[in-house]
Amino acid sequence: MLFYKRIVSLNPAAHxxxxxVPSDDVxxxxxxxxxxxxxxxxxxxxxxxxxxxxxAGDGHFVPVAVLGLNDGENLFVNGAGRWAGHYIPAFVRRxxxxxxxxxxxxxxxxxxxxxxxxxxxxxxxxxxxxxxPSAYLQQIIAFLREFHAESQRTAQFAATLHELDLLTxxxxxxxxxSGERYSLSGLWIVDEARFQKIxxxxxxxxxxxxxxxxxxxxxxxLSNFARLLERKAAASTEKPH
Numbered sequence: 001m002l003f004y005k006r007i008v009s010l011n012p013a014a015h016x017x018x019x020x021v022p023s024d025d026v027x028x029x030x031x032x033x034x035x036x037x038x039x040x041x042x043x044x045x046x047x048x049x050x051x052x053x054x055x056a057g058d059g060h061f062v063p064v065a066v067l068g069l070n071d072g073e074n075l076f077v078n079g080a081g082r083w084a085g086h087y088i089p090a091f092v093r094r095x096x097x098x099x100x101x102x103x104x105x106x107x108x109x110x111x112x113x114x115x116x117x118x119x120x121x122x123x124x125x126x127x128x129x130x131x132x133p134s135a136y137l138q139q140i141i142a143f144l145r146e147f148h149a150e151s152q153r154t155a156q157f158a159a160t161l162h163e164l165d166l167l168t169x170x171x172x173x174x175x176x177x178s179g180e181r182y183s184l185s186g187l188w189i190v191d192e193a194r195f196q197k198i199x200x201x202x203x204x205x206x207x208x209x210x211x212x213x214x215x216x217x218x219x220x221x222l223s224n225f226a227r228l229l230e231r232k233a234a235a236s237t238e239k240p241h
Contacts, residue, residue, distance in 0.1 A: 001098070002029075002032050002035060002036075002091070003028045003029060003032070003092075003095050003096075003113070004095070004096070004098065004113045005113055005115045006113060006114055006115050007098060007100075007111050007112070007113055007114075008111060008112065008114050009100065009109050009110070009111045010109070010110040010111065010112060010127065010128075012128055012131040015127060015128065016128055016131060017121040017126075018119060018120075018121060018126070018127045018128070019119070019120055019121060019122060019123055019124040019125060019126050019127065020096075020118050020119055020124050020125055020127060020136075021118045021119075021120070021123055021124035021125075022118075022124065022125060023118055024082060024083075025081040025082070026077055026081060026082065026083050026088070026092055026095075027077065027081030028095060028116075029074055029077055029083075029092050029095075030074050030077045030081070031072040031073070031074065032067065032068075032074050033066065033067055033068035033069070033070065033071060033072065033073050033074060033184075034052075034054065034064040034065060034066050034067055034068075035064060035065055035067065035089050035091045035092055036062050036063065036064055036089075036091050036151075037051060037063045037064060037065050037089060037090075037091070037154070038063075038090060038147065038150040038151055038153075038154045039063075039150060039153060039154045039157060039210070039214055040150055041065075041087075041089060041090060042063075042214050042217040042218065042221075043217060044086075044087040045065050045087055045089060045221070046217045046218070046220060046221035046224070047086070047087070047221075048085050048086060048087055048224060048227070049065035049066055049067060049076075049085070049221065049224055049228075050065075050066040050172075050221050050222050050223075050224040050225045050228060051063055051064070051065060051066075051217070051218045051221040051222075052064055052066055052170075052187040052188060052189055052218075052222075053158060053161070053167055053187070053188040053189065054186060054187070054188070055186070055188060060155065060158065060159065061158040061159070061161065061162055061167060061188060062155075062158060063154060063157075063158060063218070065089050066172075066184070066187070066224075066225070066228065067228075068228075068232075069172070069174065069182040069184055069228060069229065069232050070182065070184075075228065075231045075232060075235055076231075090143075090147055094143065094144065094147060095113070095116075096112050096113040096116035096118060096119070097110060097111070097112045097140055097144060098111050098112065098113075098144070099111070099144040099145070099147065099148040101148075108144070108145060108148055110137070110140070110141060110144060157209070157211050157214060160206070160209075160211060161190065161211075161215075164194075164198060164202055165194060166190050166191060166194050166195055166198070166215075167188045167189070167190060167191070168188065168189065168190075168191040168194070169186075169187070169188050170187050170188070170189050171183060171184065171185045171187070172184040172185075172187060172225055174225070174229045176229060176232065176233045176236070177233055178233065178236070180236070182229070182232065189218070189219075189222065190215055190218060190219060192219065195215065
């Protein structure tokens with residue numbers, strides 16, 4: 001999983017003294033040229049980032065914010081490890097925590113990357129107080145629950161697009177003012193020609209579920225590929241030669 005190196009579940013017996021130091025350092029996202037998005041983010045994320053779809057290993061589609069034009073490149077993490085855009089995707093903000101479902105009862109549990117240097121046993125915010133979630137952890141749990149629920153709804157949205165055969169694979173090719181060529185493959189977008197031909201019943205269903213608005217936000221965001229190229233060109237001129 002992006003960013004995460006070793007995920008463990010939070011256990012009061014093992015992690016009773018664990019603290020976390022809050023930080024706005026997002027250096028862990030430096031080599032991710034895209035991150036998953038959930039539906040409610042499309043409005044804000046689409047103002048800055050192209051929103052495309054990536055095909056996961058299991059064949060499912062996931063909406064992503066495209067953050068770089070090369071593999072291992074994130075143009076929105078600066079040299080100091082701070083986010084250089086206005087909107088930070090929730091997938092980035094949730095790190096080092098991640099929600100998971102228990103196999104037997106589907107109950108949500110809190111997991112985290114225990115390799116994160118933000119964790120220690122003395123400084124920062126305690127995760128547990130007398131074995132119970134601290135006020136800080138309660139906020140994290142609320143965030144993870146909402147993220148998990150919206151992730152499931154977003155997965156259904158992407159599945160619907162696939163079922164309607166609206167997604168088509170595209171390669172983003174670009175040339176910078178200096179003549180550098182960039183090519184980003186593995187991106188899927190809504191095919192506008194197919195979208196215009198869907199049945200009235202399908203269109204009504206997309207409207208009723210809120211998917212129609214997400215489609216329009218996705219399509220509008222594709223113009224941000226030009227901004228991404230501008231950011232890439234600016235980053236290239238800033239590098240020492």
